[in-house]
Amino acid sequence: MTRKDRTRAPRPHTGGAKASIAIAASAAAVAATVWAVATVVEPGHHPPRAEASARSAAPVRQQVPEGITHDSEAGKGAVDITIDDGPDPTWTPKVLHVLAKYDAKAVFCMIGPRAKDHPDLVKQVVAAGHRLCDHTMDHDVTMDKKPVAYQEQQILDARALIEEAAGGRTPVAYYRAPGGAFTLESRRIAAAQGMRPLGWNVDSKDFAKPGAGTIAGTVEKEIENGPTVLFHDGGGNRSQTVEALDRVLSRLKEEGRPTGFPVRTGPSS
Numbered sequence: 001m002t003r004k005d006r007t008r009a010p011r012p013h014t015g016g017a018k019a020s021i022a023i024a025a026s027a028a029a030v031a032a033t034v035w036a037v038a039t040v041v042e043p044g045h046h047p048p049r050a051e052a053s054a055r056s057a058a059p060v061r062q063q064v065p066e067g068i069t070h071d072s073e074a075g076k077g078a079v080d081i082t083i084d085d086g087p088d089p090t091w092t093p094k095v096l097h098v099l100a101k102y103d104a105k106a107v108f109c110m111i112g113p114r115a116k117d118h119p120d121l122v123k124q125v126v127a128a129g130h131r132l133c134d135h136t137m138d139h140d141v142t143m144d145k146k147p148v149a150y151q152e153q154q155i156l157d158a159r160a161l162i163e164e165a166a167g168g169r170t171p172v173a174y175y176r177a178p179g180g181a182f183t184l185e186s187r188r189i190a191a192a193q194g195m196r197p198l199g200w201n202v203d204s205k206d207f208a209k210p211g212a213g214t215i216a217g218t219v220e221k222e223i224e225n226g227p228t229v230l231f232h233d234g235g236g237n238r239s240q241t242v243e244a245l246d247r248v249l250s251r252l253k254e255e256g257r258p259t260g261f262p263v264r265t266g267p268s269s
Contacts (some may be wrong), residue, residue: 008165029075032268046098064264068182068199074260079252080227081106081259082200084135084176085234087121089116091255092152094242095233101135102249104259107198109133109176112158113236119165126170131261133174134159142178144187151186158195161221175262196264206241214246220251228262 072078081099083106086092092108099106108125110132112171115122125132136143136154143151159172175190176198177183202222206215219229229248231241251260 011025012176015183017168024067026043029031035138044145064194064196065266066184066187066197068187068197069264069266070199070201070226070228071263072260073263074157074258077228078258078260079223079229080114080257080262082109082133082176082198082228082230082262083107083231083247084109084141084232085114086110086232088238089118089121091233091238091242091266092118092121095238095245096124096130098128098242098246098249101246102129102253102259104249104252105130106259107131107133107174108233109135110158110162110196111135111139111234112161113136115158115162117163119167122162122165126166131174132162132170132172133176133198134162134172134190134209135162135176141205142184143177144181148185148189151183152189155189155195156184156193159187159195174262195257196229196262198262200228200230202229204229204231204241206238206243206244207232207235209240212240212243212247214249215240218245219248227260259267 031081073078074080081104083092083095086095086108086193087110095106098104108130110122112134120134134155135158137158138154140154155175159175162172163170172195174197175186175195177186180199182197182199190197202216202219202225204219223229231245232238233241249259
């Protein structure tokens with residue numbers, strides 16, 4: 001990412017606009033500008049799709065706003081930690097250990113097939129008091145160029161796998177588009193199912209593996225951009241992320257800044 005907190009409007013979908021999507025008819029009108037940012041994505045990062053679609057059976061959930069959330073439930077000065085692309089059997093437990101060390105909370109944005117493969121880790125995340133986020137089936141960063149029916153499949157199939165892995169009793173609270181590739185339609189699909197669209201304000205750039213010190217320094221330098229920080233527990237060796245997260249949480253503790261969760265029901269900022 002070369003610019004901070006980049007804003008862009010959703011691209012029109014000439015072919016996908018006619019596709020039928022199972023969303024609530026009462027979905028509120030969305031803001032004209034969508035906050036989304038690009039991020040570095042590992043080449044070949046495309047887990048296999050689910051064998052069966054859950055779209056037709058997807059119930060309509062409690063309505064949440066379609067605008068991308070920016071604020072923290074914990075209030076001014078709080079920091080929202082978000083962890084993408086897992087769960088991973090090596091790195092997710094290490095991230096959970098660091099979070100527990102500082103009594104910090106986080107949102108784990110999971111890839112559907114990875115949640116299916118590691119239900120024990122999904123349950124550990126939930127048991128530790130963290131929240132779940134839908135990060136689609138295939139982490140397709142070109143989703144904003146695809147038909148609405150494809151976006152729906154990516155979002156709802158992943159949600160079904162994540163919730164099943166969690167034991168069927170914990171709803172997925174958020175939806176994060178891969179690479180920030182949100183569209184008006186994808187946000188409506190997620191919101192109609194009770195998942196608040198979730199962006200980020202600070203990209204730690206940990207995916208590029210520049211060193212733990214550099215990652216922690218990036219977060220410290222950009223934290224005033226907003227409360228939500230992007231880290232990863234998937235996509236290869238995340239040892240630098242684990243160390244950087246420890247440094248960031250230690251600094252936040254020294255400053256008396258709590259961690260929290262992104263707002264789900266309030267308006268977007």
